[in-house]
Amino acid sequence: NAGVTQTPKFQVLKTGQSMTLQCAQDMNHNSMYWYRQDPGMGLRLIYYSASEGTTDKGEVPNGYNVSRLNKREFSLRLESAAPSQTSVYFCASSEARGWQSSYEQYFGPGTRLTVT
Amino acid sequence: GESVGLHLPTLSVQEGDNSIINCAYSNSASDYFIWYKQESGKGPQFIIDIRSNMDKRQGQRVTVLLNKTVKHLSLQIAATQPGDSAVYFCAEINFGNEKLTFGTGTRLTIIP
Numbered sequence: 117n118a119g120v121t122q123t124p125k126f127q128v129l130k131t132g133q134s135m136t137l138q139c140a141q142d143m144n145h146n147s148m149y150w151y152r153q154d155p156g157m158g159l160r161l162i163y164y165s166a167s168e169g170t171t172d173k174g175e176v177p178n179g180y181n182v183s184r185l186n187k188r189e190f191s192l193r194l195e196s197a198a199p200s201q202t203s204v205y206f207c208a209s210s211e212a213r214g215w216q217s218s219y220e221q222y223f224g225p226g227t228r229l230t231v232t
Numbered sequence: 233g234e235s236v237g238l239h240l241p242t243l244s245v246q247e248g249d250n251s252i253i254n255c256a257y258s259n260s261a262s263d264y265f266i267w268y269k270q271e272s273g274k275g276p277q278f279i280i281d282i283r284s285n286m287d288k289r290q291g292q293r294v295t296v297l298l299n300k301t302v303k304h305l306s307l308q309i310a311a312t313q314p315g316d317s318a319v320y321f322c323a324e325i326n327f328g329n330e331k332l333t334f335g336t337g338t339r340l341t342i343i344p
Contacts (some may be wrong), residue, residue: 161333173329208275
C-alpha cells in the first residue's frame with residue numbers, strides 16, 4: 117500500500133512553460149485535493165474533487181486546472197507557469213462521508229516547483 | 233472571513249517536558265478539527281482529530297482540547313522527544329463543504 121504518490125518530486129520551469137503534476141492514491145478514497153504551501157505558511161487549497169468526475173475550486177485556483185482521470189488519479193496542470201507559482205505542491209486524499217466518518221486527509225510527499 | 237490561526241509561530245521545549253501548542257479559529261460553525269505534524273521535506277501527517285461535540289480527546293502522548301466558548305484548540309504533547317520537532321498545523325472543516333482550512337503552523341523545537 118503506497119498511499120498517496122506524486123510525480124515529479126522536483127521541477128524547474130521557465131516562465132510561460134506548462135506542466136502537469138501527477139497524483140495517485142491506492143486507498144480507494146473518494147475525495148482528492150491539491151494544495152500549495154509557500155515558505156512559512158500553511159497549506160492553501162487549489163482544487164478538490166469530492167468524487168470521480170467532479171472538481172471544484174478551492175481558495176487559490178487561478179492559473180491551474182485539474183483533471184480527475186479516474187478514482188485513483190487527480191492531476192494538476194499549470195498552463196503557463198509564473199514565478200508566483202513557485203511553491204511546494206501537495207496532493208491529498210480522504211474518505212470523507214458524513215458525521216461518523218474520519219475526515220483525515222492523507223498527504224503525498226510533495227512536488228517542489230521553481231519557476232524562473 | 234473564516235480563518236484558523238496560531239498564537240505562536242515558534243516554540244522551544246526541553247526534551248522530556250510537556251508541550252502545548254495553541255490554535256484559535258473564527259468559524260463557529262466548524263464541525264471538526266485536526267492536528268497535523270509536518271517534518272522537514274515531508275507532507276503533513278495526521279496526529280489527532282476532535283469533533284465539535286467533544287471537548288477533549290486523547291491519543292498516544294497527545295491530547296487535544298477544544299473550547300468552543302472562546303473558539304480555541306490546543307495540542308498537548310507529553311514527554312517531548314527529539315522526534316517531535318516539526319511544524320504543527322491545526323485545521324478545521326465544515327461538513328457542508330468537506331474542505332480543510334489550515335492555520336499557518338507552529339514550529340516546535342526540542343532542546344536536548
